[in-house]
Amino acid sequence: MPKLNDQTLEHVAQRFKVLGEPMRLRLLACLQKGEYCVQDLVELTGAGQANVSKHLSLLISHGILGRRKEGLHVYYFIADESVYNLCDLVCESIANKAEGVQRLFSDARA
Amino acid sequence: MPKLNDQTLEHVAQRFKVLGEPMRLRLLACLQKGEYCVQDLVELTGAGQANVSKHLSLLISHGILGRRKEGLHVYYFIADESVYNLCDLVCESIANKAEGVQRLFSDARA
DNA sequence: CAACTATATAACTAATCGGTAATTTAATGT
DNA sequence: ACATTAAATTACCGATTAGTTATATAGTTG
DSSP states (O other): OOOOOHHHHHHHHHHHHHHOOHHHHHHHHHHTTSOEEHHHHHHHHOOOHHHHHHHHHHHHHTTSEEEEEETTEEEEEESOTHHHHHHHHHHHHHHHHHHHHHHHHHHHHO | OOOOOHHHHHHHHHHHHHHSOHHHHHHHHHHTTSOEEHHHHHHHHOOOHHHHHHHHHHHHHTTSEEEEEETTEEEEEESOTHHHHHHHHHHHHHHHHHHHHHHHHHHHHO
16 A cells, blocks of 8 residues: 555545446446446446436546447547456455365364 | 356456545555554544445455554554555556646647 | 437436434443 | 453344336437
8 A cells, every 4th residue: 555645545545436336337337348238237237327317427527437439329438458467366265265164164164 | 257147247346446435545545554443443544433434444345454453552564465556556547638638738739 | 290219308306314312231350 | 150352143224236118329220
């Protein structure tokens, strides 16, 4: 953890909070495959249109996504690839934890 | 982002949500220097005792912290070091963004 | 311009969450 | 057993937030 005065700490917390929402992660997971417009994402996620729009706006306002207008459609894409590194790290950590639990079980059996 | 079925996605979101709170990050920042008991952390953060206890309990329940009892005191320590890697990544990303903004300003001036 | 489609926004509701005050539990020493 | 200290827990309040419905905005086509 590099220097964290109260302000940067607040910013870091904000970033985490933005990612701490299943629907937003779902959107990011979709957009990992390429850019999509809102209705694509509505279909892919099964969420409501207003809901998707709101989450996308939030991700935009935090610099995680970018947007590109094309006719009636608005295409969203990843602007900050680092979010995937974050998810990778978390997944690893979770996997390790699960492994630890599994080991506990096998140890108990032995 | 490795495989993310709905369940793992939910877990990842949970992890992010736990980290998406300034006070909890502040506690983690303190504990980076070593283990501390609750009252130490109360003094270091300036938060209320109940508040600190609650945040610590949450971090424990998510496997991020560990605890060790010694007499009247309970010492907390980091159980999942990966949280610091996460914070590092976020800080980098934020720094890059700030740099971009700065460049925009200097470009505008030029 | 009118009808249509895609997206954004506003207003609202229910649920979640952080902080606090008060109480309880647990360990220690007299 | 009693008093003292540390930590956890409970109950509560105010604020935030995700989702939905309805409406507004913007771009397209006839």
